[in-house]
Amino acid sequence: MLDSLMSWLSSAEFMPHGFCYQWRSDLLSLHVVSDLLIVLSYYSIPFALLVFVRRRTDLAYRWVLHLFGLFIFLCGTTHLMSILTVWMPAYWLAGAIKVATAAVSLVTAVLIWPLLPKLLALPSPRQLLEANRELAKTLAAHEAVEQQLRKLSLALEYSSSMVVITDIHGNIEYCNPAFCRVTGYSAEELIGQKPSILKSGFTDDTVYRDLWAAIAGGGEWQGELLDRKKNGELYWALEYIAPIKDEQGRVSQYVAVSHDISELKNSEETIKRLAFYDPLTDLPNRALFRERLDQAMVWARRESGPFALLYLDLDRFKNINDTLGHMAGDRLLVAVGQRIRHLLREIDTVARLGGDEFAVILPNVGRPEEVGGVAEKIVSALNQPFQVDGYELFVSGSIGVAVYPSDATDMDRLIMLADSALYHAKDGGGNRFEFYSELSNAVTLERLALEMDLRYALDRGELMVYYQPKVDLRSGDMVGSEALLRWRHPVHGLVAPDQFIPIAEETGLIVAIGEWVLRTVCRQIRRWCDQGRRFSVAINLSARQFRERELAAVISAALADEGLAPELLELEITESIVMHNAEQAAVILSGLKEQGLSVSIDDFGTGYSSLNYLKRFPVDALKIDRSFVRDIATDNDDARIVAAVVALAHSLGLRVIAEGVETAEQGEFLLSEGCDQAQGYFYGRPVPAEELFKT
Numbered sequence: 254m255l256d257s258l259m260s261w262l263s264s265a266e267f268m269p270h271g272f273c274y275q276w277r278s279d280l281l282s283l284h285v286v287s288d289l290l291i292v293l294s295y296y297s298i299p300f301a302l303l304v305f306v307r308r309r310t311d312l313a314y315r316w317v318l319h320l321f322g323l324f325i326f327l328c329g330t331t332h333l334m335s336i337l338t339v340w341m342p343a344y345w346l347a348g349a350i351k352v353a354t355a356a357v358s359l360v361t362a363v364l365i366w367p368l369l370p371k372l373l374a375l376p377s378p379r380q381l382l383e384a385n386r387e388l389a390k391t392l393a394a395h396e397a398v399e400q401q402l403r404k405l406s407l408a409l410e411y412s413s414s415m416v417v418i419t420d421i422h423g424n425i426e427y428c429n430p431a432f433c434r435v436t437g438y439s440a441e442e443l444i445g446q447k448p449s450i451l452k453s454g455f456t457d458d459t460v461y462r463d464l465w466a467a468i469a470g471g472g473e474w475q476g477e478l479l480d481r482k483k484n485g486e487l488y489w490a491l492e493y494i495a496p497i498k499d500e501q502g503r504v505s506q507y508v509a510v511s512h513d514i515s516e517l518k519n520s521e522e523t524i525k526r527l528a529f530y531d532p533l534t535d536l537p538n539r540a541l542f543r544e545r546l547d548q549a550m551v552w553a554r555r556e557s558g559p560f561a562l563l564y565l566d567l568d569r570f571k572n573i574n575d576t577l578g579h580m581a582g583d584r585l586l587v588a589v590g591q592r593i594r595h596l597l598r599e600i601d602t603v604a605r606l607g608g609d610e611f612a613v614i615l616p617n618v619g620r621p622e623e624v625g626g627v628a629e630k631i632v633s634a635l636n637q638p639f640q641v642d643g644y645e646l647f648v649s650g651s652i653g654v655a656v657y658p659s660d661a662t663d664m665d666r667l668i669m670l671a672d673s674a675l676y677h678a679k680d681g682g683g684n685r686f687e688f689y690s691e692l693s694n695a696v697t698l699e700r701l702a703l704e705m706d707l708r709y710a711l712d713r714g715e716l717m718v719y720y721q722p723k724v725d726l727r728s729g730d731m732v733g734s735e736a737l738l739r740w741r742h743p744v745h746g747l748v749a750p751d752q753f754i755p756i757a758e759e760t761g762l763i764v765a766i767g768e769w770v771l772r773t774v775c776r777q778i779r780r781w782c783d784q785g786r787r788f789s790v791a792i793n794l795s796a797r798q799f800r801e802r803e804l805a806a807v808i809s810a811a812l813a814d815e816g817l818a819p820e821l822l823e824l825e826i827t828e829s830i831v832m833h834n835a836e837q838a839a840v841i842l843s844g845l846k847e848q849g850l851s852v853s854i855d856d857f858g859t860g861y862s863s864l865n866y867l868k869r870f871p872v873d874a875l876k877i878d879r880s881f882v883r884d885i886a887t888d889n890d891d892a893r894i895v896a897a898v899v900a901l902a903h904s905l906g907l908r909v910i911a912e913g914v915e916t917a918e919q920g921e922f923l924l925s926e927g928c929d930q931a932q933g934y935f936y937g938r939p940v941p942a943e944e945l946f947k948t
């Protein structure tokens with residue numbers, strides 16, 4: 254078969270134009286077979302590449318291999334053509350066929366080129382370049398994102414905000430250093446734990462319920478949690494918790510950003526305390542008191558249970574302030590507040606309204622006996638001595654009680670009624686409690702009206718000074734007089750000093766009124782001196798005036814303005830004023846004495862006098878109170894007291910003046926006991942200046 258093929262190939266039939274090269278039949282078969290094998294291997298390479306290339310993902314690489322495959326394919330074809338030329342009758346024909354084959358291959362390659370991407374299911378080189386550019390862009394973007402992420406993670410690491418990321422079950426996956434710093438836990442201790450590790454137990458459960466309800470529904474939550482650190486310390490965290498969602502919109506994690514707001518909370522608390530609590534006693538202040546009163550009214554209405562309002566005021570607290578100073582006064586108020594607070598139930602409110610004013614709300618105590626019992630308890634507790642600055646202070650308090658709703662259903666009216674009852678309790682001497690009553694209200698209102706009128710009395714010229722003579726008991730001559738204040742009220746007529754001096758004292762008006770009396774008296778002494786009547790006039794000093802720092806200066810200015818010698822003015826100070834703080838009184842009295850003024854102790858015998866102090870007081874005279882003088886003729890005790898006081902005063906080198914002498918008998922007794930001077934209706938009533946010499 255092969256032999257016949259070979260012979261046919263070598264026949265002139267097949268190769269009519271002769272051999273291209275030296276034909277040797279043995280070689281021919283060898284050449285053809287080996288060339289065919291080479292062509293076969295040429296063609297097998299592109300196909301092998303096709304299979305191999307499909308597995309590669311790198312597009313450019315695939316392209317290169319495809320081109321290489323194509324090249325090999327063309328080489329194979331060219332080689333195949335060159336085998337065929339063996340049988341070409343002439344060289345030129347063989348060359349022409351080769352050129353044509355190469356041209357056809359080239360044209361085929363050029364034609365196949367644009368189709369190649371489709372045939373090979375590959376992007377075109379342009380697309381490849383485009384894709385490459387896109388890839389470069391993506392890489393750049395990726396790099397930017399990475400940079401951004403690096404920055405973000407740095408920001409998280411250095412952030413002062415606490416950041417925690419948990420999985421959907423709440424297991425901590427990440428926490429930043431700030432979180433570890435504040436909580437005291439290390440990241441290792443926290444990862445895998447639940448944030449509930451920080452629960453303090455003080456945050457209401459409803460807060461956590463709200464939190465989970467919000468975030469489980471894909472929403473956000475913001476709020477405050479009181480958490481506990483590793484060392485047990487509590488801290489306030491302002492939390493913002495939000496879900497992190499994946500591409501499908503499913504919640505994959507939660508992120509919590511929080512801040513430690515403990516300091517803010519503390520200052521908030523401080524501000525709140527300042528707004529609602531009295532900084533001195535730490536008791537509710539007036540604002541909180543009104544709020545509590547409002548609440549008490551709401552509860553009382555709802556449960557129809559009455560409650561009591563107690564208004565409390567310390568008796569003569571001003572004296573303590575004036576004598577021991579404000580610091581001691583403040584400490585006393587703190588002690589008073591504590592004492593009242595300890596007496597009462599948790600549900601009762603004790604508030605300090607200002608100064609020495611306290612208020613108590615007693616819910617659910619409707620029966621008057623019950624309320625009275627509590628008020629009594631407070632009054633007696635205040636009677637126990639207070640230890641302040643090394644002093645043992647004895648104070649007392651007065652309480653006014655009004656009951657809701659029987660006395661009033663309106664807050665302001667209820668307060669007014671309790672206040673009015675308090676006035677009544679004080680009016681009755683203090684150290685007691687009073688329930689509100691119509692009567693006490695009327696008295697209070699009258700007193701309030703008087704207080705208002707007194708404020709204008711000076712400006713309206715309603716005040717006057719009356720003078721009462723003082724006589725020498727031995728000669729019967731007028732040796733001096735006492736200036737006594739009078740108020741001619743436009744409606745009530747002449748108002749007695751006992752009625753308005755305490756009001757003036759309480760309101761502080763006494764300072765202005767006292768100065769007016771001083772100047773009026775000095776002017777009058779000047780007038781009398783000018784008329785050739787030279788005698789001293791005594792003026793009364795109230796406690797408040799006596800403690801006025803400017804007292805000595807005010808007196809010397811008044812004397813200087815009228816050109817008067819100081820011995821023409823005498824000062825009368827009650828025994829209780831000087832004895833209240835004897836040490837301080839001694840200093841003040843010495844100052845007045847140095848100015849050349851004479852001082853007498855008024856109402857002697859009515860208070861408690863320390864004879865030891867009396868000896869040291871630079872005073873000139875003692876005035877025996879009229880309560881002893883009244884009965885000297887009939888009451889042996891009074892007679893003995895007066896005799897003893899006269900003897901005592903003389904032994905101390907003091908002058909003695911008896912007050913309230915109404916009869917000749919009293920005058921004679923006093924004279925017989927050696928009393929120096931006397932004053933009373935028997936010798937002359939207090940009268941206006943121009944009438945003093947008519948009697």
Ligand SMILES: Nc1nc2c(ncn2[C@@H]2O[C@@H]3COP(=O)(O)O[C@H]4[C@@H](O)[C@H](n5cnc6c(=O)[nH]c(N)nc65)O[C@@H]4COP(=O)(O)O[C@H]3[C@H]2O)c(=O)[nH]1
Nearest residue numbers: 737738749750751770793794795913914915932933934939
């Ligand atoms: N029953 C009776 N009473 C007599 C008799 N003789 C005088 N009196 C009254 O006894 C009081 C004496 O004044 P006081 O003890 O200093 O007591 C004074 C004094 O403490 C105070 N006071 C009066 N004027 C002033 C003042 O200008 N300043 C201050 N701070 N207190 C004054 O008011 C108090 C009362 O003053 P008045 O009502 O004027 O009462 C005066 C006087 O009118 C008498 O024979 N029988």
